[in-house]
Amino acid sequence: MKSTYKTKAREDIMAYLKKHTEQRFTAREIYEAVSGRADGINRTTVYRNLDRLCETGDLLKFKEPNQDSWYYQYSADHDHCDEHMHAQCSECGRIFHLEKSFADTFEKKVLNEYGLMIDQSKTIIIGKCDKCRGK
16 A cells, blocks of 8 residues: 655645535535635646545545536544445535445335445445524
8 A cells, every 4th residue: 555645735625525424525625615725726636636636535436417527525523434325415515424234225225125235335325414494
């Protein structure tokens, strides 16, 4: 495995994402948020760091249906994010980490009923959260 070293750009990206742990962002949004913080941060630097942070498990990377952009969200506080399913609010973008037992039961039900094997690490259930529904 390649050793990674911390750079100012990576620190700025992580600091921004840690402040917004319940939100997801496009690379463009992250670039716009951090570009004025340090010299040498350009789009290529942001993309390169996002890829590395996904490889280390610090970020989730996912694509929403009917969207061209990839989204990134801080995930280092959630162990084994690639081993469970997620739900996302379609309005505010908040990500919910679903319990493994729920995801396993759901996966078995879908397999038995429809013959479809789910990849939990890539499955996101879309809905609307309590806050966005005004509850």
